[in-house]
Amino acid sequence: MTTMQAAALEGRQKKSSVKLDKLEAEVTQEPVPVDPVGEGEPSAAIIPLEQFQAGFVGAFQIASQTTGLQSLDVAGHNEGSARMAAKAVYEIASETAMLRWLIEGGNPWMGRAICIGAFAVPMARNVRAEIKAKREAKTDDNGQSAEA
Amino acid sequence: MTTGSLPKPDNRLYLGRGGSGKTTLALAHTWAFPRVIVSDPTGQDALAEGCLVTDDKLELISFLRIRGDLRICWRGAFVHGQDEAFDFVNRAALAAGDICMLWDEAHLSMTPQRLPPSAFEIWNAGRHQRCRVFASAMRPARVSRDCTANLSRACVFQTLEPSDLRFLRSFMEPSAALEAAKLPQYHAIDWTPEAWSVKKSVFP
Numbered sequence: 001m002t003t004m005q006a007a008a009l010e011g012r013q014k015k016s017s018v019k020l021d022k023l024e025a026e027v028t029q030e031p032v033p034v035d036p037v038g039e040g041e042p043s044a045a046i047i048p049l050e051q052f053q054a055g056f057v058g059a060f061q062i063a064s065q066t067t068g069l070q071s072l073d074v075a076g077h078n079e080g081s082a083r084m085a086a087k088a089v090y091e092i093a094s095e096t097a098m099l100r101w102l103i104e105g106g107n108p109w110m111g112r113a114i115c116i117g118a119f120a121v122p123m124a125r126n127v128r129a130e131i132k133a134k135r136e137a138k139t140d141d142n143g144q145s146a147e148a
Numbered sequence: 149m150t151t152g153s154l155p156k157p158d159n160r161l162y163l164g165r166g167g168s169g170k171t172t173l174a175l176a177h178t179w180a181f182p183r184v185i186v187s188d189p190t191g192q193d194a195l196a197e198g199c200l201v202t203d204d205k206l207e208l209i210s211f212l213r214i215r216g217d218l219r220i221c222w223r224g225a226f227v228h229g230q231d232e233a234f235d236f237v238n239r240a241a242l243a244a245g246d247i248c249m250l251w252d253e254a255h256l257s258m259t260p261q262r263l264p265p266s267a268f269e270i271w272n273a274g275r276h277q278r279c280r281v282f283a284s285a286m287r288p289a290r291v292s293r294d295c296t297a298n299l300s301r302a303c304v305f306q307t308l309e310p311s312d313l314r315f316l317r318s319f320m321e322p323s324a325a326l327e328a329a330k331l332p333q334y335h336a337i338d339w340t341p342e343a344w345s346v347k348k349s350v351f352p
Contacts, residue, residue: 012245012278013215019243020209027205046190046230046256049166094256095290100230 047105049090056086062114066121157275157298161291162284163312164305169334169349171195173303174250174284176350181248181280182217187237189225189256196221203227205236212244230257231264238266245277254283255290263294272298288315302339305349306331320344 001009057074060082064072074082093102160177162170171194178184188195199221200211205228211220224233234257241247249270251257258264263271271281271294285291288304289311296319304320307313307328316325324337324344331337331346338347 016243016245016277017213020212020240023240023243024206024209027209046225048190091287091290095259097231 046094046100046103049087051105052090052103053083053086056089057082063117063121066118067125155275155278155280156300158280158300159271159274159295159298160280160282160300161288161295161302161304162282163288163291163302163307163316164286164336165307166286168305169336170284170303170305171252173336173349173351174252174282177282177352178219178248178250183244183246184218184248184250185220185222185237185241186250187222187234187252187257189223189230189233189253191223191226192252195250195252203233205240208237208240212240235264235266238264238270241279242266242270242274242277245279247277247279249274249279249281251281251283253285254295255285255287258290258292260290260292263292267292268294271295288312291315293318300340302337303349304328304331304337304339305335306333 057079060072060074064070064074090103093099160174162174164170171192175186175194175197178186184199186195186199199219201221201223202208202211203223203226205224208220208222208224211218222233222237224236227233228236234251238249241249251267258267262268270279274281283291283295287309288307289309299319302320304316304324305328307316313325313329316328320328320337320339321344324339327346328337334349335346336349336351337344338351
């Protein structure tokens with residue numbers, strides 16, 4: 001390195017030191033971010049596409065088993081299109097800030113959604129069955145009354 | 149290469165599906181430079197090899213004060229969120245100067261339209277601080293159009309999606325974009341504004 005080059009490098013390093021000092025001052029004046037997840041826990045990172053696809057397909061499997069509806073079972077020949085749909089959702093979520101939580105690892109919303117679903121889905125199924133049973137009983141009563 | 153005392157722009161795109169080898173190639177190219185920051189939003193082990201790893205802003209700044217050869221892996225997205233971490237690392241690189249910046253999974257930090265302000269500055273004016281940017285992305289169509297301006301080189305692995313091929317045609321010759329759809333595994337189009345050819349990765 002020539003003397004001129006060394007002098008130019010020294011000059012650049014001094015300028016960069018001043019700029020880094022300013023950036024450092026800005027950082028030390030920032031308020032400490034309030035972490036809604038918990039004390040000291042890092043914000044969530046984006047989960048890989050493959051993990052999201054596995055979770056997406058798995059959710060339909062669980063729904064199929066919970067409701068007894070075979071149409072929801074995406075295993076076999078339906079899994080390919082389910083994975084493509086999952087990929088499309090993943091891409092939308094990665095581009096849309098409001099939907100980013102869908103692909104953030106460790107986010108609490110999926111767990112909450114599963115808890116609510118585990119309660120609501122069997123409840124809805126039981127309510128439907130009860131209403132149907134009552135209607136059938138009412139029809140039988142009317143039928144018997146007509147015959148009488 | 150220099151024009152007087154100011155280097156020519158040296159911004160590069162590395163495009164291809166997951167597992168195609170784009171990140172491996174981009175990392176290999178960064179080893180030609182003494183001072184490197186790898187912006188790692190997804191925490192990949194390969195990106196941290198040989199690096200000082202941090203997610204702390206003040207620690208990043210302290211690393212950048214080190215003279216001489218330096219490799220930093222920035223994982224600020226895990227603490228500060230994607231957008232803030234990306235903005236900060238670009239501003240820090242511009243402040244420090246003499247940096248080769250690798251934006252891994254760049255499409256996570258930008259829209260197809262405009263680059264965020266600090267990213268726009270380092271991409272278009274980074275050479276004034278002797279900074280260059282290598283951006284790797286799975287989906288060319290989701291890379292900002294700002295990245296085709298001031299682009300010195302693109303290494304493109306097999307690309308099949310129509311929207312991605314349209315993006316390639318926006319800056320490449322049609323024949324090169326056509327070739328991108330036919331590339332065998334681990335082969336890439338090595339494109340510059342002057343010429344292009346197909347090469348087997350890893351290449352200099």
